[in-house]
Amino acid sequence: MNLPALSKLTIEHLRGSVVPFSLYFEKGKKLTIVYGENGTGKTTICDALEFLAKGKIGSLEGRGLGNKTERYWPSIGKTSSDIAVTLQAGTSTCKATILKGKVIPQPDSLRPKVEILRRGQILRLLEAQPAERYTEISRFIDIAGVTNSEDSLKKLIDNLNATRDTAIAVVLANQTSITQFWEAAGKPGKSALSWAEAEVSRDLSSLTTAASTLAKLRGTYQKLSDYPNKFNEANSALTATQSELVIAERQLENAMLNATDGASELVGILEAATPFLAKHPHPVSCPLCESNENVANLQNTVTQRLAQFNALQVALRNKTSRDQNVQLAKERIATLQADMIRDGKNFEITRREITFPAEIKLPILAAPEKFDELASWLDDTSHLPALWIKCEGAWNEQSKFVATLAKALATYRKNVETQKELDDLLPKLRRAHAILVEERQAFTDCVLKMIAGEVGRLYEIVHPGEGLNKINLELEEGKRASLEVGASFAGKGNTPPQAYFSQSHLDTLGLCVFLALASLDDPENTILVLDDVLASVDEPHVDRLVEMLYTEAAKFRHCIITTHYRPWKQKLRWGWLRNGQCHFIELTRWTLDGGLTHIRSVPDIERLRSLLTEVPPDPQLVCAKAGVVLEATLNFLVELYECLLPKRANGLFTIGELLPALDKKLKQELKTIVTKKDASGVETSVTIILLPIFDELSRIAQARNVFGAHFNELSFELLEDDAITFGSRVLELVEAIADQENGWPRKEKNGSYWANANETRRLYPLKKPI
Numbered sequence: 001m002n003l004p005a006l007s008k009l010t011i012e013h014l015r016g017s018v019v020p021f022s023l024y025f026e027k028g029k030k031l032t033i034v035y036g037e038n039g040t041g042k043t044t045i046c047d048a049l050e051f052l053a054k055g056k057i058g059s060l061e062g063r064g065l066g067n068k069t070e071r072y073w074p075s076i077g078k079t080s081s082d083i084a085v086t087l088q089a090g091t092s093t094c095k096a097t098i099l100k101g102k103v104i105p106q107p108d109s110l111r112p113k114v115e116i117l118r119r120g121q122i123l124r125l126l127e128a129q130p131a132e133r134y135t136e137i138s139r140f141i142d143i144a145g146v147t148n149s150e151d152s153l154k155k156l157i158d159n160l161n162a163t164r165d166t167a168i169a170v171v172l173a174n175q176t177s178i179t180q181f182w183e184a185a186g187k188p189g190k191s192a193l194s195w196a197e198a199e200v201s202r203d204l205s206s207l208t209t210a211a212s213t214l215a216k217l218r219g220t221y222q223k224l225s226d227y228p229n230k231f232n233e234a235n236s237a238l239t240a241t242q243s244e245l246v247i248a249e250r251q252l253e254n255a256m257l258n259a260t261d262g263a264s265e266l267v268g269i270l271e272a273a274t275p276f277l278a279k280h281p282h283p284v285s286c287p288l289c290e291s292n293e294n295v296a297n298l299q300n301t302v303t304q305r306l307a308q309f310n311a312l313q314v315a316l317r318n319k320t321s322r323d324q325n326v327q328l329a330k331e332r333i334a335t336l337q338a339d340m341i342r343d344g345k346n347f348e349i350t351r352r353e354i355t356f357p358a359e360i361k362l363p364i365l366a367a368p369e370k371f372d373e374l375a376s377w378l379d380d381t382s383h384l385p386a387l388w389i390k391c392e393g394a395w396n397e398q399s400k401f402v403a404t405l406a407k408a409l410a411t412y413r414k415n416v417e418t419q420k421e422l423d424d425l426l427p428k429l430r431r432a433h434a435i436l437v438e439e440r441q442a443f444t445d446c447v448l449k450m451i452a453g454e455v456g457r458l459y460e461i462v463h464p465g466e467g468l469n470k471i472n473l474e475l476e477e478g479k480r481a482s483l484e485v486g487a488s489f490a491g492k493g494n495t496p497p498q499a500y501f502s503q504s505h506l507d508t509l510g511l512c513v514f515l516a517l518a519s520l521d522d523p524e525n526t527i528l529v530l531d532d533v534l535a536s537v538d539e540p541h542v543d544r545l546v547e548m549l550y551t552e553a554a555k556f557r558h559c560i561i562t563t564h565y566r567p568w569k570q571k572l573r574w575g576w577l578r579n580g581q582c583h584f585i586e587l588t589r590w591t592l593d594g595g596l597t598h599i600r601s602v603p604d605i606e607r608l609r610s611l612l613t614e615v616p617p618d619p620q621l622v623c624a625k626a627g628v629v630l631e632a633t634l635n636f637l638v639e640l641y642e643c644l645l646p647k648r649a650n651g652l653f654t655i656g657e658l659l660p661a662l663d664k665k666l667k668q669e670l671k672t673i674v675t676k677k678d679a680s681g682v683e684t685s686v687t688i689i690l691l692p693i694f695d696e697l698s699r700i701a702q703a704r705n706v707f708g709a710h711f712n713e714l715s716f717e718l719l720e721d722d723a724i725t726f727g728s729r730v731l732e733l734v735e736a737i738a739d740q741e742n743g744w745p746r747k748e749k750n751g752s753y754w755a756n757a758n759e760t761r762r763l764y765p766l767k768k769p770i
Helices: 042-052 130-138 144-184 193-203 204-256 261-278 296-307 310-351 371-381 385-463 503-518 539-553 566-574 604-613 619-640 655-661 664-669 693-705 712-718 720-737
Strands: 006-012 023-024 033-037 084-089 092-099 101-107 111-117 473-475 483-489 492-495 526-531 559-565 581-589 598-600 670-677 683-689 748-749 753-755 761-764
Touching: 006 559, 033 483, 033 539, 042 084, 042 092, 042 111, 042 526, 042 559, 092 655, 111 204, 144 193, 144 385, 193 385, 204 371, 204 385, 261 296, 310 371, 385 503, 503 526, 503 539, 526 581, 539 559, 539 720, 604 619, 604 720, 619 655, 619 720, 655 693, 670 720, 720 761
Parallel strands: 033 559, 033 581, 111 526, 526 559
Antiparallel strands: 006 023, 006 084, 084 092, 092 101, 473 483, 483 492, 581 598, 670 683, 670 761, 748 753, 753 761
16 A cells, blocks of 8 residues: 655754754655755754654664663754654654654554664665674564474474474383383293283283272271270170179169168159249249148258268169169170171171182181181281282282383384384474575575665666676575675676775775665655765766665655765756756755754746846846756757867857857757647647747847856846846746756756657757768
8 A cells, every 4th residue: 555645844943953843845746855064954854753753763873872772863952852753744643752752643644654774774784793684674574484493393303303302212111111021021922012012901800890899808807807806895794884883783772771761762853843942932832742841942851851861872873884884794795796706797798799810819718707706717818918018019919010011012012103204204394494595595695696686786876887786695605694795896796796896986985775675665655855965976976876766766656865076966956867857855054043944946947037027127137047947958958969169177158159160050050849738638749940049039139248147247237138038038038948856957868869758858869960
């Protein structure tokens, strides 16, 4: 999607813009030339675009100001919060300000893409180390996805190699373990692996079941073996409680002897009455005999009587407690008898669950159900549990061994399979990686070759026929991110240009490299900024460089070039670019109060036309400006047709020298075809013979004898009417030859005429008549 053309750039309090400064861009012109002497603020305009696009100011970097140059961004007396840069393009606007130390564009989606080249950066690519040189161009060669895939594939190959090495080591370790097991088993079978296969394939479920059942049988036997001690303890407890009961009965008898007859029954009555009287302390009558006699103190009387029978009470409770203990001891013995019978039955059930292997010895008799038979049965079978434990251990060890052997065999098989798979996969991955590297290198070489070709093409435009346009950009052998730059010199190819080229040639080459790279990355949406990069280019090459820059600017969204090169100003002033016109802005003197100021440099042709339309026209101003335009026009024709002029040190000629230089034969042949389009787009052409115009100009000059005058003297020599006529004829001549929008006819066409851009002017003849 092509973005709209730029319309206005506004800079507020950034660097040299001590007051807000606005730069308007002419519609339809993609190239803007900002001319100004040193210190007029050209770099501030470049800084503003970089601030808006990248959130930084590169012109301050590398000047010994440290890593943080933000404190130097605001204009004098301002803070970072005062800075604002606004770019208008069509109906959209993007404005950048600083918030909490960060450059914030609003909206971010409209943030422009800017590529900027400054004088100090022009040789960075050429003079950098190979690795740094590659970094400079890497963003223009979009192979991040390929290199990531290449790195991932290389990492995968390395990891799989390590996995394969591990698999081989594990295979050897497992093979050694299986062999050791085999040797310990007496080397049965043909080989360790075949023996291991056989061992692992054996059904050990019956053995496992037997071990589990035997462990269960042993547990039940252990329960039976605990019963003799339990019975002995229970019988001893019964004997002790019975003895305690006898003593309690004797104590109760003695207490009863000391009490009245029926004391025990009376104690029972009194104890039963106590809780009743606690709830009803003042009964109306005795609850037992219903007599109301002595009922007033009945509760106290009961309490006193119970105290008299206390010893008897203690004896009664003691005897009751001992009766309960005897009963519990008997119940314990009965429970043990039942538990013994149950466990004996469980033992018999367990021994019949499976058929135990022959080496397992079992009791001959069934577990007894009587206690007096259990002890002898346990004595007869007491040696069996140790045998059972031994068999269980052997069976468990065998199961564990087979499990260990199975695990070793499974690991062996798995790693052998892994090794085979990797042996098959790794060569294919290595080939895929090699293909990826080859394709990446081929693609990179192709892009580098294309860049080198473009650099060579641009370089040849500026330095035609010098034989220096064979530029090479190549990756350093054996390295992925290391770039070598070579050029042809004195017939020798691939030489480092920085070793042989002049400073001017190196600057031009660096500029060509930058343009070639910038044109790779979405140029139609990129603003190209060249900040004073023409300082070292000499006069013979600057014309071609300017033309090349104008042509290349058409590829970009917009191109802004700042310069203090005065001859360029003159060429732009006269529209002497071969390829057309540009937007020319001249910055004037910068001041602390006024900041950046500029004037629109109106071409002299346009100024002459304006002076002639004034009412009334000022003859002196018309004549002076017409003289300037005529000298420029005559200089153009004399140079184009290589006419003869006297050799002069200062190179300045009068009209009397320039007009005669166009000899009679040439003047008779000179004509132009002017092509225009009307509002509906229909083209019309008209042929203009130039001889009558030259004759009229010569007549005025001869009549007033001003052939020896320069343009600044004409205004004092000509009469008012002649001055106006002189200005009109000069305007007629220059408009017949040049077009304000498409420039002067400097391009040779079809071997028969000269043409300007879009061929709105065709100048005949092509060569001066002999």
